[in-house]
Structures are given as C-alpha cells and as structure tokens.
Amino acid sequence: MATTAETFPRKVFRPSMLLYDKRYRSLTIQVVVLFLLMGFFAWLIDNTLTNLAALGRDFSFRFLGQTAGYDINQRLIDYNSQMTHGRAAVVGLLNTLLVAVLACVLATVVGVLAGVLRLSNNWLVAGLMTVYVEIFRNIPTLLWILIIFAIMTEAMPPPSAFRGEDATSSMLLWDTVAVTNRGVYIPEPLFSRSLGVIDMGSFLISIDLLAIVAVVGLSIWANKRLLAHATAVQNATGIRPKTWWKSILILVLPIVALLVVLGFHLGYPELRGFNFAGGTHLRNSLIALWFALGIYTGAFVAENVRSGILAVSKGQTEAAFALGLRPGLTMRLVILPQALRVIIPPLISQYLNITKNTSLALAVGYMDLRSTLGGITINQTGRELEGMLLMMLIYLVISLLISGAMNVYNARVKLKER
Amino acid sequence: MSDTHARTTAFVRDTMLPEAPAPIAQRGAVKWLRENLFSGWMNTALTLASLYVIWWLLAHITPWFGNAVWNANSLAECRAILDGRSGACLGVIRDRWHQLLFGFYPPQHYWRPVLALVLLFGALAPMLFSNLPRRLLWLSALYPFVAYHLLWGGSIWIPVVAAAGFGVGALAWRLITPYTALGAILAALVTPILWWVLAAGAVAGALTSVAPLGLEFVRSDRFGGFLISLVIGISGISLSLPLGVLLALGRKSDMLLLRSVCIIFIEFIRGVPLITLLFTASLLLNYFLPPGTSFDLILRVIIMVTIFAAAYIAEVVRGGLAALPRGQYEAADSLGLDYWRSMRLIILPQALKISIPGIVNTFIGLFKDTTLVVFIGLLDPIGLSNAIRADTSWNGIYWELFIFIGALFFVFCFGISRYSMYLERKLSRGHR
16 A cells, blocks of 8 residues: 555646646636736726827716706706706616616516417417517517607607697597607696605605605505414414405505595696696607517517416426316416516516617617716717716616526525425 | 116117218317317407407508509609508618618629628538538638628738638647647647738738739728628627637636636626627727727627627526536546537537527527617618608608518518527437
8 A cells, every 4th residue: 555655756846737737727827817817908008098198188087077068858856957967867877767667567568468378279369479579579679669769759640639629639548648749648646735855955855755655565564464464363273364355455545545635636638839738748759768678578578478387397287286276276376486487587687688778768869878978978078988987887787786686586486406 | 687678778779870070160160260269258359359450450551561652762752642542652662772781882892792691601501501511611611701802892812811810820730739739729829810910911912912803992881781780790690609608618617717707708798788888889999999090890890799799698608508417527527538628529519509599599689789880870771761761852751661671680580580490409309
C-alpha cells in the first residue's frame, strides 16, 4: 500500500499546469477573461470621456432638475410645462405603467377565453379562435398598434356627428359612452362630499381613494377570517356553517355605505361646443396601445393557456371522477392548480413583454417614459447618454421586479418532491 | 324447461331483419352538426355567436375586396371610380409594390436581392435536409459573402478578401497544429483578426486597382421595404443562434466569473426594450467608439438585433440544457470526452432538439421586431407606408397598405412556424 502511494508524483506546481490541469485551467481562463473585460470597459469609458470632452460636455443628471417646458396631454399626477424634466419622466413612467396594467388585464381575459374556446368541442368556435391566434401572432405588434389607431381616428364618427336632431351617431350604453375619432369618453366617478386630498409636497393623494382602498382591504380581511373560522368549525364538528350570505354582507355593505357617505355619482360626457366635455377622456393613443398590446399578447396567452390545460393528463380528471368529485370541483381542485403551474410562468413573461412593448407608444404619440424622458427631454437638453442610460435602468428595474415576482411564485408552486 | 319456453313464447324470429340505415339524426352531416355544433344550449349559443361574427366579417370584407379598384393612380381617382361604394383601392399596391418590397433600391438592380433570396434557399437546403451531400455545406458557408456582394455590390474583392481571412486562420491552424495544439487555436483566432485589421484593406485595394471587377455599389440608405426586414431579420437570426448557444453554455459554466458575466449580459438585454437598444445604436454608439469612427446604420442595427435575440435564445437553450437528464452529462464524461466534444456530440444535439419551438418563436419574434427600425429612420415597410401616405395622391390611404404589409409578414412567419412543427415531428424519437 505504502509503495503505491510513493509511485504517484509529488504534487509540484509547474507553470504548464495552468494550461493543462483542469483545476488551474479554469482559473487561467477567468483571469484572462477578467483582463479582457477590464480592458474592454476601460476602452469604452476612455472613448466616452474623449468624445464628451471633444463635445465640451460633462456627464451629469442635473438636467432632471431643469424646467421641462413641454406639455404632456395625459397625466395621472399634476404636471405642467413649468415643472422639471424629472417630474415629466415620472409622469411618463406612470403612463407606461398605466397602459401596461390595462393591456395585461385585457391580454389575460382575451387569452384565457380564446385558449379555453380553442379546446372547445365546437368546431366553429375552435376554428375561429385558431384563426385569431395565428393572425395576431404572425403580424408585428407595431402594425396592430397602427391599425387600431387608424380604426379609431379614421373609421369612428367625429363629435359633430352626434349633434342635432338627425345625428348620424349615438352614444353607447344608454348614452354614457361616446366613441369618437378624438377618443372615447366614458363616465367618471365623482364624489359630492369628497374628503379632499393630502398634499405630499410633490404629489397629491385623494383621501376618498385611500378610504375606499382601506375599506375594501378590511372587508377582504374580515371575509378571510370568516372563512377561516368556518373551516375551523368544519374541522372540529364535520359540518361547515353556511357563510355565503355573511360573505356577501361583509364584502358589499361597507363599500356601499362608504360610497353613499361620500356621495358617489358618475359624471357623464356631454356634447358641448365642438367636442365632448365631462367624463373621462381616453385618448386614441391610449386605446390603440391598450387594445393592440392586449389583443396581440392575448394570442400568445391563449397558446399558453391551451398548452397548460393539455399538459394535465386525462388520468387526473378520471382519478378525480373516481373519487366522486363533480366536474366543477374537479376543475377547481384538481385540474386548475396543476394547469396554473404550467400557465403562470409564461404568462408573467408575457406581462414582461407587454411592459417592454409599451415603448412602441412612440408610434401613436402616447406620452410614455420613452416619449418623455427618452424623447422630448433628450431632444431639448441634448443629454442622450444620461437620458438613455436612466431610461434603460428604469425599464431594467421594472423587468427585474416582475421576474422577481415570477421566481417567488415558481418557488411557491414548485412540486414538493422528496 | 324447453317445453315451457316453447309454450310461453308466442313468436320467435328465425330470420335476420334486413339491415336498416341508422336514423337520420345519427348519421352523416346531421350527426356531425348535432355533435359538434349543437350539443347543448351553451354550444348552440357559441355556434350562433360565431356564425354572426363570421357573417359580420364577410359582410364587411367581401364588398370591400369585391369592388377593389386596381387601375387608379391616386386615392381621388379611386374614390371617383368607386362612386360612394365601399371598396379597396388596390391601385396603391400596383403603383407602389416595388417600393414596399425594395425601398429605393435602383429598379434596374432588383434582380440582385431576388437572386440573393433564391440563393438563400439554396444555401439553407443542406442545413434543412440532412439527406443532401455534406459537401454542399461549403457553399452555405460562402453564401454570406455572395449575398453581401449581391446586395451592396462594390468591388468584388472586398468580400473575397474578407472570406480569405477565414482561409488564413485555417492555414495557420494547419501549420501550427503539429507543434502545439493550444498555440494552433490561438493562432487560428489571432491571424484572421490581424489579416482583417492590417492586410485586408490594402490587399483589396490593390486587387481592385489591378482588376476592377464587381457590381455597381448600392448605398445602404437606398435599402428599404421588405428587403430591409429580410436583411436584418436573416442576418440577426443566423448570427444570434451561435452567440445564444455560447451564452447559454457560459451561463451554465462552472467558472464563476464567466457565469456572472453571461447572467448580467442576458438579464440586462432581456430587461430593456429592443427600441432602447436601437436608439443606443443610432444615438449613443458614437460616444462609445473612438472619435471619428462611424459605420453603416444597417450594420449597427444588425449588431443590436443580434445581441438582443441572442439573449433570448440563450434562455431558450438553457431551458433545453436543464431539461436533459443529468445522466447524459455523466455518460459523456465517463466516455472521456472533453468539454467541447461532450457538448458538441452528446449534449447540444439533444438540448437544441428540445429547444426548437422556443428558438423558432424567438426567430419569428425577431423577424416581427425588425419593423421597429422605423423609429430610427430606416425605411422598413411600415416606414414606407408613412412615406407613401405623405404623397399627395395617396394621402389618407391606410387599410390597403396595412393589409399588404400584414400579409407579407404573415406568410413568412406562418411559414416558419409550420416548418418548425414539421422539424419537431421529424426529429422526435418517440420518447419525452
């Protein structure tokens, strides 16, 4: 035994081992890569500094504090042209998030419907849905945005068509919604006994909204407690107390009471002068972006939903039936939890795509982050380097947040294997 | 027993009844309709709703296409011919199809892009159909240089000298391999770069002055329409696949530094919209490059699109690598294969096969995303549709152009997706 040990060569380090010994080679490669990378970045930064110096510029984000001087036609927070570039960027960011959320909701609804209907036994419906999915998936988003924008601006009646005795157009849904070539006017929520706003310095918070959020949150929490209590009683006695009417009371009554107290009513759009007034004005750019992204991405979501449902094997349904579960319960307790595990991750990456695709807002003049910070601000201040970097960083943060949420979800629903 | 039976049975049939046809409700079209379209009230409602949708679409589209006007040179002329009826003004397609396809490429040279496209199918054939002789792959390798020369033209010696760089690298490798394997690899990497940087320009210039052969040069800003989408899309696709595979391997590597670099790169590219990368290419690249460098906008866009698609492909391929059972890696190691051999012979063929649907989806996405170049001033089909609308005779025309452009993209993307389905079926080995 001792002799075999001695026949091995003693461990001496020779320089050639840096290349031919697997243990050291990876170290060598990494060091080389590190130097190459450092050299590359040094080269980039040196070039940038040289170029900036040649242009007589510095690298600073002070332009964010300067007066913007341009108007933004759609804003969720208070803004006027005397405010700073930084605030304009925030307005743009909020617009980006607004259209992204709207499009995500629409894409989910459309996608789930289309995906389920594509699996329907009805030949006609399944065929129609296949046509929808294939047509929308295979034509660029940008084209869909332009098409829907053109439909809104070219094919819809002008506000003047709503005027007079023999109006050629009429408002929809009992005279509450007006679809015109200048945008869609919908009723707006108003409070006659409003609680006012809190001034947070740079932005205002409506107390009404806070109250509504608080009440809804409390009701949901109370309802959860009620259901937990019912489950506890069921576990103890075997009989589940009836909770549905209590649930409805808890969920509906407080919010209705609050709305009555606040004097909630709807403000309807009316034709005044050459245009509609009152109500909420959804601009064509918002509608085009919202519907194009929603319906386009809906086609992808439909495919995810379809493959998710198909991924649950038939044996699962049969096993559930064998246990005596009814079809509704089978769907809720057996099929959906398994299908959702397949559906949700690609669904979230579709949400990510929607968020990134909102940057196409440029095509229809929607004032999103790219059009404010990455567009007019850059053009006015000439700070394309800083502006683009900041914009990329913001998009990156949003994306990382969404994918972080996806990772959390994936970890939660991961198959618990031994 | 048999007695009682015989007594109580009044009648026993001893011949077969002639076979009767199934009831009308249980056969043929009626049965199919009942089962597929009217099996319940819900299904019936869905059927009726779909029929209404189809009828509504047809009622609007049929007259529009039925009354289509081809022979008109302006929208006003079209409207005069239509006389208030609804109808398509396809005259704009007849008038401007060449622009939508080729942009402002000189008309007398249209044969060059067309030939490049035809040759593309020739170059793809050996890759797509495995029963063709392997030697044809050399022709595929030559294709990029041929296509470059066909599309841009200029002196024929530029692509020849560029291609020669690879020959120089191969030669260096051949010469040095007998002495040192590592040195050979380094030489194969370094000599082509030296050739391109130091010698290529001078050699090409000298050869051009000796024998000025070549096609007429076409500037990049003459490119447009579907041609530009295809050029960017196809170059992006072919360059991003190898880069994406390398990134995926890097992300799974044991080396910490390499892995982190790959992860940061992939996540950064996937986290920002393509349009910001394109703006970087058009606005910011001048900051990052040495003063005075400027190169072609189409080339910059191709680089950005390639990087963008490569990050996505890396993620798809990573999924394929992760889906392979660990035993495959261990089996490759136990055969004594080194890293590159085990990847090339064992791991990647299987991983790439699994990733085909994802890769093809990325390609289709990339091809559709080529329309975004309109934002940095390249005239892709959508940019041209704006340009055409800016002409007084076609001011206000939307649907005809959108439908034409949409149909072009649909044909290509749908074709690619069907091909990928075929490829998946062909490559599947009957196990999952």
